[in-house]
Amino acid sequence: MWTALKATWIKEVRLLLRDLHGLLLLFVMPAAFILIMSLAMDEDFSARAGKRFAVSVVDQDLTVDSHALIEAIEKNGPFALQRPEAPHQRGKELFALTIKKGFSESVNSDATDGAALLRLDVAAEANKQTQAALSAAIRASYGQLRMQRLLTALAEEGADAPAATHVEPLEISFAYHAGTKAPTAVQQSVPAWLVFAMFFVAIPVSTTLIQERQMGTLRRLRSTPMPNAVIFLGKLCPYFLVNLLQTVLMLLVGMYLVPLLGGAALELRGSMLGLTIMAMTLSVAALGYALLIATVARTADQATILGGAGSILLAGIGGIMVPKFVMPLAMQQWTNISPMAWGLEGFLQILLREGSALSVWPYATALLGFGAVALIIATSMHRTRIDD
Amino acid sequence: MQDDDFVTVRELSHRYAGADRAALDGVDLAVRRGSTFGLLGPNGAGKSTLLSILTGIIAPQSGSVSIGGRSLTSQSQEIKSRSALVPQEYAFYLRLTGRENLRFFAGAYGLSHHQIAERIPDCVDVCQLGDVIDRQAKHYSGGIKRRLNLAIGLIAQPEILYLDEPTVGIDAISRECILQAIAALKARGTTIIYTSHYMEEIERLCDEVAVIDHGRILIRERVDRLLRSDANRTLQLTFGQPLGEEGREALARWNAIYVDASHVQLVVESAEVSAILNQLSAVGAVPVQMSYGMSRLHDVYLTLLKEGA
Numbered sequence: 001m002w003t004a005l006k007a008t009w010i011k012e013v014r015l016l017l018r019d020l021h022g023l024l025l026l027f028v029m030p031a032a033f034i035l036i037m038s039l040a041m042d043e044d045f046s047a048r049a050g051k052r053f054a055v056s057v058v059d060q061d062l063t064v065d066s067h068a069l070i071e072a073i074e075k076n077g078p079f080a081l082q083r084p085e086a087p088h089q090r091g092k093e094l095f096a097l098t099i100k101k102g103f104s105e106s107v108n109s110d111a112t113d114g115a116a117l118l119r120l121d122v123a124a125e126a127n128k129q130t131q132a133a134l135s136a137a138i139r140a141s142y143g144q145l146r147m148q149r150l151l152t153a154l155a156e157e158g159a160d161a162p163a164a165t166h167v168e169p170l171e172i173s174f175a176y177h178a179g180t181k182a183p184t185a186v187q188q189s190v191p192a193w194l195v196f197a198m199f200f201v202a203i204p205v206s207t208t209l210i211q212e213r214q215m216g217t218l219r220r221l222r223s224t225p226m227p228n229a230v231i232f233l234g235k236l237c238p239y240f241l242v243n244l245l246q247t248v249l250m251l252l253v254g255m256y257l258v259p260l261l262g263g264a265a266l267e268l269r270g271s272m273l274g275l276t277i278m279a280m281t282l283s284v285a286a287l288g289y290a291l292l293i294a295t296v297a298r299t300a301d302q303a304t305i306l307g308g309a310g311s312i313l314l315a316g317i318g319g320i321m322v323p324k325f326v327m328p329l330a331m332q333q334w335t336n337i338s339p340m341a342w343g344l345e346g347f348l349q350i351l352l353r354e355g356s357a358l359s360v361w362p363y364a365t366a367l368l369g370f371g372a373v374a375l376i377i378a379t380s381m382h383r384t385r386i387d388d
Numbered sequence: 389m390q391d392d393d394f395v396t397v398r399e400l401s402h403r404y405a406g407a408d409r410a411a412l413d414g415v416d417l418a419v420r421r422g423s424t425f426g427l428l429g430p431n432g433a434g435k436s437t438l439l440s441i442l443t444g445i446i447a448p449q450s451g452s453v454s455i456g457g458r459s460l461t462s463q464s465q466e467i468k469s470r471s472a473l474v475p476q477e478y479a480f481y482l483r484l485t486g487r488e489n490l491r492f493f494a495g496a497y498g499l500s501h502h503q504i505a506e507r508i509p510d511c512v513d514v515c516q517l518g519d520v521i522d523r524q525a526k527h528y529s530g531g532i533k534r535r536l537n538l539a540i541g542l543i544a545q546p547e548i549l550y551l552d553e554p555t556v557g558i559d560a561i562s563r564e565c566i567l568q569a570i571a572a573l574k575a576r577g578t579t580i581i582y583t584s585h586y587m588e589e590i591e592r593l594c595d596e597v598a599v600i601d602h603g604r605i606l607i608r609e610r611v612d613r614l615l616r617s618d619a620n621r622t623l624q625l626t627f628g629q630p631l632g633e634e635g636r637e638a639l640a641r642w643n644a645i646y647v648d649a650s651h652v653q654l655v656v657e658s659a660e661v662s663a664i665l666n667q668l669s670a671v672g673a674v675p676v677q678m679s680y681g682m683s684r685l686h687d688v689y690l691t692l693l694k695e696g697a
Contacts, residue, residue: 004497
């Protein structure tokens with residue numbers, strides 16, 4: 001039995017290595033998705049994560065008031081104001097604030113419109129919401145500065161004025177674990193597209209199985225002493241390892257490749273045992289799904305369509321393509337019918353919420369159950385198909 | 389049934405779910421050890437079902453099968469390790485090389501590294517695959533694919549080999565190569581069950597033949613007896629042009645069968661042959677070709693199917 005199993009593994013690995021399309025589908029596609037989606041959503045997630053947006057500032061006034069304005073803007077919004085090292089030197093900042101000469105005078109006098117001495121240059125690709133937030137921060141900071149100067153002047157003139165103290169009007173509370181870093185786009189993208197990619201084994205598994213059925217290879221194998229269980233195990237074990245390899249590679253893409261292209265790096269948080277459990281149980285579910293497709297479909301074309309379209313549908317429902325928290329509440333409940341959502345939630349439990357191995361058991365159990373039921377249905381249907 | 393029967397099939401029946409009739413209906417069969425047994429029948433007659441049961445792919449619903457003294461029901465794994473099927477499809481992996489395919493199927497039979505190393509050259513040699521064995525099978529011609537299909541069947545050195553139309557759709561050179569390989573196996577004493585629609589192959593290779601139709605065995609007989617039994621009184625005449633009215637009148641007393649306007653068959657005693665030729669000569673109808681006492685399996689087969697129907 002061991003000889004037969006080993007022979008089947010070697011055969012499956014050789015077939016997979018010679019299937020360029022299959023390799024692209026299983027490894028290059030999810031890596032590309034992770035890169036694209038992590039970088040595309042970086043700004044949106046950065047805002048949620050409390051990242052400070054860089055704003056280039058050209059201070060032509062160089063007074064105490066212009067310094068005070070810069071500090072106030074940084075306090076009033078998620079912005080980091082940076083002076084270019086050389087005049088006219090611009091970095092990758094999407095916003096540039098110019099504080100013109102005479103700004104200080106405008107703050108301390110009623111004669112000049114101080115706002116006219118501030119100019120904000122906005123790059124075409126800048127997010128409109130970020131622009132609005134920055135404009136509001138500048139106006140608020142300018143208002144605060146003028147109020148402080150006014151109160152100071154009144155106090156100097158002997159009036160009974162209140163002290164110019166700054167009161168923080170709003171307390172911000174984040175939904176994620178306090179004291180840890182907030183989620184980034186890559187922290188969402190890696191598990192999402194990893195789950196998607198793992199389910200895509202349905203295509204190579206089902207098409208090779210159908211080709212074996214159509215070409216009479218399975219019939220021939222059943223005439224040999226190789227047990228049916230070995231035929232299935234021999235096929236599934238290499239793809240189980242492929243799924244684990246996908247997990248490792250996609251995590252590495254998130255950790256090392258995304259930051260090289262300007263995105264945030266994936267941070268491995270939570271239990272590594274939990275992460276391994278999730279990868280293994282998700283693989284069982286994906287392989288069950290793959291065998292089910294292989295038995296339902298009659299041709300390789302049908303399997304490709306069913307496997308591909310089915311995975312995309314499960315991904316759409318399961319919060320892979322559009323993050324669950326972006327969906328309306330009613331739709332968020334629907335995500336739970338997709339096994340991809342169970343896999344994604346399990347991974348997020350580890351990567352976002354720093355969950356323990358124990359905390360992923362509901363997701364792992366659900367995935368194992370799905371995989372087991374799918375495998376049982378598939379193996380019984382498969383036997384009937386060959387007998388036909 | 390005799391003591392040297394290697395395959396014994398008794399009252400074997402099988403009906404597929406939803407089918408309106410049985411694929412096999414009370415089949416009795418015996419194949420002698422070391423013989424080459426031809427299994428003939430039209431498409432849908434039950435040949436593939438019979439092969440599927442004999443090879444353990446599907447379980448019989450009723451009846452019994454014994455191969456090499458072992459019951460297929462209780463000792464199927466042992467039987468499978470001593471038998472091999474060569475399906476009519478190219479039942480191997482096109483993205484693997486010929487050698488990799490042989491290695492894989494050798495593994496399916498649980499052969500050791502030593503056995504594999506020893507047998508692959510033999511299979512390659514018998515099926516004349518030496519030039520292509522390390523190329524991916526997708527690059528093979530149809531004939532070479534058929535040879536690899538056969539070579540895979542030989543890797544386990546089976547006691548019984550099931551060949552399901554092994555030469556269909558290939559060139560003359562590959563066909564001859566395969567037929568020679570089968571003849572060599574026969575000489576080694578391998579029991580072979582052979583299905584084909586090419587009657588000349590059955591005539592050439594098989595010792596015995598069974599004709600199956602509608603799931604029942606119509607006849608099981610030695611090939612030489614089968615050909616002799618009906619054909620030894622058949623006179624076949626071929627004329628250079630359609631036989632005229634006078635020629636037809638000359639043959640009237642012998643109940644001639646007109647295959648077409650130029651071909652006639654008559655069942656007569658040998659003493660009558662010269663009289664027939666004289667009669668024809670008298671009316672100027674001289675045949676360009678004639679044979680007596682010979683028949684082809686093809687004709688016997690068609691006659692049996694008509695009678696069976």
